[in-house]
Amino acid sequence: MTFNRASSSIPPFDARVLLDVHNLKALRHRRGGREALSEQFQERRQCLTRAAIKRAESGKPVPYRTVRHLAAFYGIGVESLIETEPPRRMAPARGTEEASDVERLQCRAVIDAVHVSGRGRLIDVQGQAGSGKSSLLAFGARDARARGYACVLLDGGTAAQPVVHTATDLMLALLGLARDDDAAPLADRVRNRCADLALPAVHADACASLLDTASDWPLPTIQLLQTAALCALIQCRAANGPLFICIDDLQAADWQLAMILNVAVPTTLDYPVLWMFGTRLEPGPMRRPLGVRMDALARTTLHLMPPPARRDRADAGGVHRLSRAGA
CATH class of the missing domain: 3.40.50.300 (P-loop containing nucleotide triphosphate hydrolases)
Structure with missing residues (x-):
């Protein structure tokens, strides 16, 4: 049996992980609101409440067992719900x-x-x-x-x-x-x-x-x-x-x-x-x-704006000043 890189990095059962919020919300919108989804979970005897769904969609860490229940409900792989690379906020330089x-x-x-x-x-x-x-x-x-x-x-x-x-x-x-x-x-x-x-x-x-x-x-x-x-x-x-x-x-x-x-x-x-x-x-x-x-x-x-002009390139005035200085 082989495992891909994403599945090999999945945390143990009792760990808490971050989920891909965009993907999770898109999957839920196809099934209805949180209340309807919670009722469907109860019909299938899966322990997922409306509060758990809301917490998962808020970007907060959730227990790994919650991820397993969600993946089983939607019929997808667990790794497709986990946020493997959280976005990093970097201040722009220019x-x-x-x-x-x-x-x-x-x-x-x-x-x-x-x-x-x-x-x-x-x-x-x-x-x-x-x-x-x-x-x-x-x-x-x-x-x-x-x-x-x-x-x-x-x-x-x-x-x-x-x-x-x-x-x-x-x-x-x-x-x-x-x-x-x-x-x-x-x-x-x-x-x-x-x-x-x-x-x-x-x-x-x-x-x-x-x-x-x-x-x-x-x-x-x-x-x-x-x-x-x-x-x-x-x-x-x-x-x-x-x-x-x-x-x-x-x-x-x-x-x-x-x-x-x-x-x-x-x-x-x-x-x-x-x-x-x-x-x-x-x-x-x-x-x-x-x-x-x-x-x-x-x-x-x-x-999109054109790239800024290169500052190390001499303009006409600069060339004129250099020529006068050389003379």
């Missing part, structure tokens, strides 16, 4: 770090809201190159994964290697496949994954058609079928649990993905789907991503 902490708290609030309410949200992170968009998106992915989200990520590129996001990339990421997967013909693997998710055959064929530029269907028809297939795929994934979809460098989305996002984002907000976009803004007038229109949707928009 103003930019303080702003970053605020933005992370905003992201975490939206992540918790989707998990508790079961309804989708949208986070739009905008800023110039080097303003910290990618790091904020990576934080959102880690935090969402820690709270039980299934994460689908489309990473951004660099100045040396720019990236172009396509609808095919999103489809493969949702199915957990990669382009370089040569264990079997990729189209067959796409259809098999769609069948595992109980998607209709027409949606499986539409997903597979994203791998082939030549199609027997007319262009308007294939566009409608592919858009409907991706919407159904996202809804199917979200029906099994909260889903986090993160697209960095949204301005690099091609026209097909942009058109699909205009339909997929609004039609999946009734499901626990959290969309998080990172958009790089160039200096000068505001430039919107080609074809992507999210203005009509309720969203959390975070504008």
Whole structure:
């Protein structure tokens, strides 16, 4: 018998531990209030009162036997309820770090809201190159994964290697496949994954058609079928649990993905789907991503400030003073 690292560090039966309050509250909200939950515990002859539940959700240490009862009631592992790394409060050293902490708290609030309410949200992170968009998106992915989200990520590129996001990339990421997967013909693997998710055959064929530029269907028809297939795929994934979809460098989305996002984002907000976009803004007038229109949707928009100018770089006046001193 093998044990993972989390379970091997679980305290003995009579110890007191801290619980993951966010996860515990989300589980309780799905079952009702504390009184209803306490009655369900009594029906199952488990010794958990309303006061014990309230203490566990307040962030105070609770006996390990309470954790075992909660885990048995929800049908989950004990290690998923224990707070393994309590958050540490550190004073920010600079103003930019303080702003970053605020933005992370905003992201975490939206992540918790989707998990508790079961309804989708949208986070739009905008800023110039080097303003910290990618790091904020990576934080959102880690935090969402820690709270039980299934994460689908489309990473951004660099100045040396720019990236172009396509609808095919999103489809493969949702199915957990990669382009370089040569264990079997990729189209067959796409259809098999769609069948595992109980998607209709027409949606499986539409997903597979994203791998082939030549199609027997007319262009308007294939566009409608592919858009409907991706919407159904996202809804199917979200029906099994909260889903986090993160697209960095949204301005690099091609026209097909942009058109699909205009339909997929609004039609999946009734499901626990959290969309998080990172958009790089160039200096000068505001430039919107080609074809992507999210203005009509309720969203959390975070504008990141550009990095501060380097103080060790001489300005024009300093160069002029140095030249005069040298003369």
